[in-house]
Amino acid sequence: MKRLDGKTAVITGGGSGIGLGAAKRFVEEGAFVYIFGRRQDALDAALAELGPNARAVQGSVTDLADLDRLYATVKAERGRVDIVFANAGTGAFAPLGEITRDHYDQIFDVNVKGLLFTVQKALPLMGKGGSIILTGSSTGVMGTPQFSVYSATKAAIRNFARTWALDLQGTGIRVNVLSPGPTRTDLALDVVGEAEFEALGAATPIGRIGEPSETGAVAAFLASSDSSFMTGGEVFVDGGLAQV
Known part of the structure; x- marks a missing residue:
């Protein structure tokens, strides 16, 4: 029996990068996955990879009607x-x-407001055994030049998990943060630049950039009952960047 057999998962930003990496792993583990994102072309391409146990819904996390x-x-x-x-x-x-x-406004609207309402609007459909995973970042615990607004959103997300773990006491729903470091995604390469990003990966103790499949594997752990005694926590998948 696979770890996520019979489970229904929703992944925002699921058309590419870390979201798609997690979607692939969730499907492999037996889940039916809904991927949600702004670009229909990316969603269509992702569905072609994911197969029949996935469904795409186009929309933005900043639009509450889209989340509804x-x-x-x-x-x-x-x-x-x-x-x-x-x-x-x-x-x-x-x-x-x-x-x-x-x-x-743009960064806080997507990373904080969008994440908040993604979770809140899911709650009526969730019950005992449910798992909420929030994407944080190694930048949430580090000083990163010129990246203060983004980093602040990730620090806010970390506190969401701590507080929501208390708000969700008694429901059987867990909430944890998955915090990647330098991971090979189109967004990261566009924002940072390929050469700079490769250098950042080389600066990690592991000595390279991470792959979305590696983050997806940890997301599957947090989604499954293997992490049943974890809530309010944070797991770093950062090659050791923010750890040493």
Whole structure:
């Protein structure tokens, strides 16, 4: 029996990168997966890889009506949600002194507001044994030049998990943070630059960039009953970058 047999999972930002890496692993482990994202072309390409045990819903986590439509679809087709991987995120560099309101609003709207309502709107479909996974970052515990707004969103997400673990006491629903370090995704390479990102990977104790499949494997652990005594915690998949 596979670890996620019969489970229904929702993954935001599921069309590429870490979200797609997790979706592949969840399907391999027996789950039916809904991937949610803004770009229909990316979702279509992801479905071609994922096969019949996946479904795509197009929309943005910043649009509450889109989230309502996502969960209405899940409810009509599956009746419940067992796993929510609130993974959608964005980032950009801006040093202190050059941060604009648009820069702040865009990153906080996606990474904090979008994540909050992704989780909150899922709760009526969740029950005992449910797992909520929030995508954090090694930047949430490190100082990173020109990356303060993004880093602050990830620190906020870390506190969401601590507080929501208390809010969810007695429900049987767990919530944990999965915090990647430098991982090979299109967004990361676009924001940082390939050469700079490779150098960051080389600076980790493991000495390389991580792959989405490696983060997906840890997401599957947090989604499964193998992590049944974990809530309010944070697991780093960062090659040791923020650990030593």
